[in-house]
Amino acid sequence: MNKKKHLKAIFASFLMASTVLAACGGDETAEKPEENKQAETEGNTEETKENTEETKEVNVEDTDAAKQADAYADMMSELVKAKEGQEVNWDTVQQKYEAGLQKDIAELNPEFDQAIQAALTAGKSGEMEPIIAVQLTDKTTQSYFYQNQKALQKEAVAALNEDKKDEANLAFAQIKHLAEKVFIPTAEKRDKYYELSGDASLVENINSGLSAQEEALNAGNAEDFQVYLQVTDKSIYRSYYLAAKSYAEKIEAGAKEGKDSKELSIMQAEAWGFYQAIKGSLGGGDEAAAAQLDKLFTLNTTDPTTIKSAETNALFAKAVAGKIKGYYEKAPNLLAEGNEVEAKVSAMEGNMFLKMLQGQMTEKMGEEKTQSVFADAEAWYNAIAENNTEEAKAKGEAVITAINGLL
Structure with a gap:
């Protein structure tokens, strides 16, 4: 398996020219079953045929x-x-x-x-x-x-x-x-x-x-x-x-x-x-942020006219940032304990949570700074994977500093 090829493809989505998440609307009511059945995952058909033999x-x-x-x-x-x-x-x-x-x-x-x-x-x-x-x-x-x-x-x-x-x-x-x-x-x-x-x-x-x-x-x-x-x-x-x-x-x-x-x-x-x-x-x-989001979305507790996207975005950012910080702390600790596999899993998980804030980061920090943060995130993952604790510490701190600036 070509690990570097897959990792490059995965992290490319972090480092690409970020597009600010601009809402474009569209009808989002119940999806018809025909719509559920027609979507096809691309590129897997031939691989599946070969791999099941x-x-x-x-x-x-x-x-x-x-x-x-x-x-x-x-x-x-x-x-x-x-x-x-x-x-x-x-x-x-x-x-x-x-x-x-x-x-x-x-x-x-x-x-x-x-x-x-x-x-x-x-x-x-x-x-x-x-x-x-x-x-x-x-x-x-x-x-x-x-x-x-x-x-x-x-x-x-x-x-x-x-x-x-x-x-x-x-x-x-x-x-x-x-x-x-x-x-x-x-x-x-x-x-x-x-x-x-x-x-x-x-x-x-x-x-x-x-x-x-x-x-x-x-x-x-x-x-x-x-x-x-x-x-x-x-x-x-x-x-x-x-x-x-x-x-x-x-x-x-x-x-x-x-x-x-x-x-x-x-x-x-x-x-x-x-x-x-x-x-x-x-x-x-973040337990309080998650609970507040649930309350805002609950029909019999919140009048929908009072829902503001700035509030929900801030609550989401707070909760997701908490997840990122948790994994950025957990991965180096697992590495120190000699659990290299779980350390890499946690590092990837932390960076996938980081990707969830890409739109908000671009809006607040700009495209160039956001790309820099994701470059540090990629370097952090690679340092964890290569058991380079010193590099992981430096890059991890840079990412967390950027995340704190978002809140």
Whole structure:
């Protein structure tokens, strides 16, 4: 495996000429299942054909993840009627949810199940506007798929470490399937809204991570697989973060335009649903900031007309900065303990969180300074990977100083 090639490609997205995240708008209500099914991860088809020849063939359609994605698509094919002003058969949706998703969602995250069940019940009774109930169901289910992806990644790592290649392949096939059916379509919308293309594109970053992971998997390289896992996972994470962030921007703009409370509440519901995927993680960066974001996006606690993007952006920056600082402290400590693999994983994770603040950094510091920070971040990762503690200390301090200047 050509490590330097993959690392160069990954960090190129940090160092490219940064584009300020400028909102471009667009309808972001419930996605039709046809949209979920049509997105294709590029560049993986031929590799997959070649790479599955040596090991047991995986029929992804028979996997739990594929069946769950199908159940989600079936639910959305009925729920999307609300977007078109048609009546939704809530009993049909409830039956499909209970048969294909409810058990797994409740097992992984009971709060997600409770939110979905409450939304479906309120939608059926008329207690909640149908389209709001649809958005809560849709986006909370998507948040479940993100958490399930994380669980599958852990399964793949464990299997690879135990030299159980078939089990690792099975878990990774499900990750790729969820990327195609759920994560890529969502990432495409964020790319369009924030005008992210090339190396800055969420879709490109997700596919780059998957490609690097697949190469490591086929080489039986558990160490590289764990490092590149962070590229895949945190690129999907960034998609959910930007989704929630973008809705705060749209809500504020909509309120200024005089949009009615229903339209604002629909966007607020979407923000809340996407935010659930990353809420727990952000709490580890700054618990108070994460809790306040959850409160702002919650329908029955915050009037959407009071949501301001400057406040949500500052809260996100505070929580993400906390995550970055945590990993920038953790990676050198792991290195000092002789745990070189986990040190590299933590270093990559810290830099992927840093990438989430790229837009805000460019707006506040300018493009040149932002590129300098990411150059230091790349050097810091390389120093950790090469066990160069002195260089890692110097570059790490430079990055953290820049992050503190953002807050």
